[in-house]
Amino acid sequence: MHPNALLDLTTDLLRAVMRLDQPADAVVSAFFRQHRKLGPRERHTLAETTYAVLRRKPLFEHLAALGGDKKPNALKVPLMRRLAILGWQGNEAFLRAALTPDELAWLARAQAVKPDNLPAALRHLLPTWLAEALQAALDKDFWPLAAALDQPAPMDLRVNALKMKREEAQRLLAEAGIVAEPTPYSPWGLRVQGKPALTQLPLFQDGAIEVQDEGSQLLALLTDAHRGEMVVDFCAGAGGKTLALGAAMRNTGRLYAFDVSGHRLAALKPRLARSGLSNVYPAQIAHERDDRVKRLAGKIQRVLVDAPCSGLGTIRRNPDLKWRQSPADVAELQQRQQAILASAARLVAPGGRLVYATCSLLRAENEDVAEGFDAAHGREFERLPAAELLAKAHVEGADTLVEGDALRLWPHRHGTDGFFAMAWQRR
């Protein structure tokens, strides 16, 4: 494709993504479906440029305006193009071939700007409300977190213990030219170098590996489902954690995968088929007080509530979330999280375990929800310290992964997405 055409196409995609009215990955996928002739390299440039712009939106908007026409309407036309140029993730010579002399001069001015001299908001690259909440929680550690959130996340795999050992999967990946190292904490995980295509590998098609962040694996390890148990994955979605729990149960017992979204549960089906699991029972529920939940009350040994949340722990993978979430969304999510946790708790058998988890960085969706649950249900449920549970599940360095009783994972400390989890036992 001609350099100009690729830059124009990137600008078009960016214009659609920057409306921020839909998840960026959905907009990118829809765009690729409309442009089926694009090759893998062009797709890479389009998608990665979009993500780079989303990551650094305030900085790039500032740089785009440098020396620009002062009339806002006049700037509007070239703004997206300038953002695309600043975020360009393709060949640089190719990009330069598409630029006008004016654009080359502007780009030189933009590249000469020293980020250290810019205001804080252009360095941490977060909306003010979120920066304030994280600064209050982290103090000096705020800036290392902001730097970590500005980087792309690594690709982690979970090896399906039903199918093979981690070392063997590592060896087979190496034979396919893919370098992977054991993840530092999860005994099931491999961290892959780069972002290789995996879906054509026999290893993937036979269900021996699944793409899953190490943090997600740790949530399944904390739940610690065993052979022959009755287990509920209450917010199973497309089943990332369901698959890990089912394998930990060695394909025995009964694992119910509940979700209100039939669409997400449908995405679990092909993954289940690959995994070799036959102990999983996906079920769409109308809401958290569905009759199905009532029928199983008091019968379940392990209940995982991987609650709907702001997703702000996954900003490295979904940088659009920082611009698409708001304090009002978080307040509404907190209400839903409390309701879902209270309802799911009714499933837990005496002596059984309840795990509440999110991929949010915010206290409001994490500690506050757990403390609210303690206040309302402290007589029936006692907290279990995550460090002990993880150590029993053979997680290395378990005591470095916790804050108080909770599992608390941070991208800048642990290299995982941000996660929170609290476990309780029914008395």
Ligand SMILES: C[S@@+](CC[C@H](N)C(=O)[O-])C[C@H]1O[C@@H](n2cnc3c(N)ncnc32)[C@H](O)[C@@H]1O
């Ligand atoms: C964080 S996602 C789950 C991700 C999934 N566990 C995984 O590992 O891939 C949260 C899920 O909760 C579901 N959900 C939202 N409200 C719910 C409710 N009231 N009861 C059960 N599930 C709900 C959403 O449809 C979404 O799939």
